[in-house]
Amino acid sequence: MATEEAGNGFNIHPMDQFEITNLFGGGPIHWYSFTNATLWMGLAIVAVILLLVVGTRKRATVPSRSQSIAELMYGFVYTMIEDVAGKEGLKFFPYIFTLFIFVLISNFLGLLPMSFTTTSHIAVTACLAMAVFLTVTALGFYKNGAKFLGLFWVSSAPLALRPILAVIELISYFVRPVSHSIRLAGNVMAGHAVIKVFAGFAGALGIWAALPIVSITAVYGLEVLVAGIQAYVFTILTCVYLNDALHPSH
Amino acid sequence: MADTSHGAAAGAESAPGMPQLDFSTFPNQIFWLVVTLVVLYLILSRIALPRIASVLAERQGAIQRDLDKAEEMKRAAVDAENAYNKALADARQQANEIVAETKAEIQKDLDKAIAKADAEIAAKAAESETAIAAIRDSATKSVQTVANTTAADIVKSVMPGAGDAKTIKAAVAAIMKG
Numbered sequence: 001m002a003t004e005e006a007g008n009g010f011n012i013h014p015m016d017q018f019e020i021t022n023l024f025g026g027g028p029i030h031w032y033s034f035t036n037a038t039l040w041m042g043l044a045i046v047a048v049i050l051l052l053v054v055g056t057r058k059r060a061t062v063p064s065r066s067q068s069i070a071e072l073m074y075g076f077v078y079t080m081i082e083d084v085a086g087k088e089g090l091k092f093f094p095y096i097f098t099l100f101i102f103v104l105i106s107n108f109l110g111l112l113p114m115s116f117t118t119t120s121h122i123a124v125t126a127c128l129a130m131a132v133f134l135t136v137t138a139l140g141f142y143k144n145g146a147k148f149l150g151l152f153w154v155s156s157a158p159l160a161l162r163p164i165l166a167v168i169e170l171i172s173y174f175v176r177p178v179s180h181s182i183r184l185a186g187n188v189m190a191g192h193a194v195i196k197v198f199a200g201f202a203g204a205l206g207i208w209a210a211l212p213i214v215s216i217t218a219v220y221g222l223e224v225l226v227a228g229i230q231a232y233v234f235t236i237l238t239c240v241y242l243n244d245a246l247h248p249s250h
Numbered sequence: 251m252a253d254t255s256h257g258a259a260a261g262a263e264s265a266p267g268m269p270q271l272d273f274s275t276f277p278n279q280i281f282w283l284v285v286t287l288v289v290l291y292l293i294l295s296r297i298a299l300p301r302i303a304s305v306l307a308e309r310q311g312a313i314q315r316d317l318d319k320a321e322e323m324k325r326a327a328v329d330a331e332n333a334y335n336k337a338l339a340d341a342r343q344q345a346n347e348i349v350a351e352t353k354a355e356i357q358k359d360l361d362k363a364i365a366k367a368d369a370e371i372a373a374k375a376a377e378s379e380t381a382i383a384a385i386r387d388s389a390t391k392s393v394q395t396v397a398n399t400t401a402a403d404i405v406k407s408v409m410p411g412a413g414d415a416k417t418i419k420a421a422v423a424a425i426m427k428g
Contacts, residue, residue, distance in 0.1 A: 015267075015268055015269060016269075018268070018269040018270060019269040020269060020272070020275040020278065020279065028274070029274060029275050029278050030277075030278065031277035031278050031280075031281045032278075032281065033278055035275070035278055035279075035282075037275075037278065037279050037282055038278075038282045041282050041283065041285075041286040042286070044286065044290075045286060045289055045290060045293070048290060048293065048294075048298075049293060052293075052294065052298035052302070053293065053297050053298050053301075056298065056301050056302055056305065059301065059304070059305050059308075060305075061305075061308065061309050061312055063305075067305070070298070070302055071302055071305070071306060074299065074302045074303070074306070075306075093299070094291065094294055094295040094299055095291070097294055097299060098287060098290050098291045098294055098295075099287075101290065101294065102286065102287060102290055118279075118283070120270070121269075121270050121279055122270045122271070123270070123275070123276045123279040123280055123283075124279055124280075124283050127279075127280050127283050127284075128283075131287075185270065189270065
């Protein structure tokens with residue numbers, strides 16, 4: 001979009017790519033409307049089916065490439081949960097794997113040119129983070145009862161400090177979903193916006209466009225990294241929170 | 251950060267600032283997110299994850315089976331080697347025994363043959379000795395006879411009638427003995 005308006009100088013709209021639009025007939029966006037977000041979430045489902053269902057349909061002892069990737073992801077998340085949250089955490093493996101694969105695939109799909117990145121929206125990441133937060137908190141109280149509050153009572157600190165630490169711990173606990181969601185959305189959004197800004201420069205600079213194009217390539221490489229790392233970070237934080245709920249003693 | 255001047259160009263759906271903060275789109279996104287997550291969860295927990303888990307378990311089992319089989323084969327190989335070594339040692343010992351036996355037999359034959367040859371040689375030597383003794387005796391006798399006759403002739407020619415045959419004979423015998 002920025003390139004079309006290159007003639008007007010630096011007319012860059014890095015945030016346009018995040019707009020939610022009605023794909024069929026315009027008009028206001030209702031909760032049931034089929035938007036670009038809907039499309040790309042659906043494509044994420046398709047990608048997951050292709051990778052994890054179609055890719056593994058042969059059940060080969062010597063895996064094909066796609067089956068290898070599926071097994072790698074499985075092992076990756078499985079060992080992560082086991083290492084961070086212990087054996088009891090493995091009960092939640094399907095839930096955590098669902099979160100991981102959704103964030104990972106959405107991040108990568110968002111890197112396709114002209115695509116829409118669902119994980120760049122705070123509404124989506126906040127929902128994911130709140131789902132984790134509420135589940136983990138409920139689980140903590142269900143498993144440990146009032147002992148779960150021991151999470152906020154640092155028994156290894158001097159007695160005088162404990163109330164202060166409790167306040168800090170309490171605040172940090174409730175900030176968790178905020179940081180959890182904004183970290184993901186912010187990282188993804190920032191990278192995409194930067195690429196778009198550079199693309200706008202490229203449109204306006206004529207022969208010097210080579211510079212921003214090289215930068216876009218570099219930032220794109222970084223973004224591929226970020227897409228994977230943020231999915232990893234989101235998942236491992238989920239595991240950490242789950243571990244707190246399962247073993248609340250400090 | 252946001253460019254407000256493009257509002258006119260983008261048309262009716264321009265959102266002020268960040269589209270992420272356009273709350274009118276939240277119900278839509280949240281609804282479809284929940285749908286997506288539920289669908290993903292069902293696909294993963296019903297189909298994908300059990301399948302991958304079974305494949306991994308199967309592979310683990312196959313690897314374990316192969317390792318066990320390899321261990322067994324290794325043991326069999328060691329057994330075979332031991333048996334081979336034992337057979338080799340047995341054969342060697344047997345060969346040594348046969349060699350010793352044969353050697354003893356040959357020695358015995360050899361001893362017998364040597365003894366026989368010794369006996370033959372001894373007999374032949376004794377025979378020769380008697381023959382030599384007989385020859386020597388007859389030679390001595392002939393010499394005595396010749397000496398007697400010669401002495402008698404000499405005495406007869408030198409001093410006729412000086413001695414009879416008996417004394418001459420005694421003198422010859424005494425000289426020959428001396």
